[in-house]
Amino acid sequence: MNRGLERKLLFTGAGWNLVTALLTLFSYRTWFNTQGAEQLQKSGSESLLMSAHLLGNVSNVILTFGMFMFTAAIVNFLVAVKLKDNKIQKKIWLWIGIWAVIQLICMDIIGFVIYSIAFVIYSAKNKAIKLTTVE
Numbered sequence: 001m002n003r004g005l006e007r008k009l010l011f012t013g014a015g016w017n018l019v020t021a022l023l024t025l026f027s028y029r030t031w032f033n034t035q036g037a038e039q040l041q042k043s044g045s046e047s048l049l050m051s052a053h054l055l056g057n058v059s060n061v062i063l064t065f066g067m068f069m070f071t072a073a074i075v076n077f078l079v080a081v082k083l084k085d086n087k088i089q090k091k092i093w094l095w096i097g098i099w100a101v102i103q104l105i106c107m108d109i110i111g112f113v114i115y116s117i118a119f120v121i122y123s124a125k126n127k128a129i130k131l132t133t134v135e
Contacts, residue, residue, distance in 0.1 A: 001125045003083045009118035010080035010096070014073045016111050021069035029062045065106075072099070088126045096122055
């Protein structure tokens with residue numbers, strides 16, 4: 001069976017993860033730091049040190065999440081490239097399922113839909129491949 005549709009969905013998902021990672025790293029993190037600095041200037045001095053540490057910690061979490069999504073985009077791109085026709089690759093099936101769950105946990109609905117559809121189609125084609133190779 002041709003895995004063209006799954007490959008296209010994985011490329012689309014990897015592209016979406018890349019876009020969200022770049023937006024997180026460059027737009028959201030910059031906006032958060034700017035807004036946080038403005039709020040710190042408005043706040044009183046008694047909570048300034050604690051707020052500055054909190055701002056730095058949250059900014060590091062945003063950076064870590066962005067880098068995680070960027071790395072995952074690269075991994076998903078490589079998975080799409082390594083996808084083989086007429087073969088059941090259980091590790092790829094498992095990866096697509098796990099990544100769909102991660103997208104749901106991250107509340108990335110678009111990514112969840114893309115990877116869920118890829119997972120369902122990959123599973124259905126796996127069943128078809130099993131049925132044709134048994135006979």
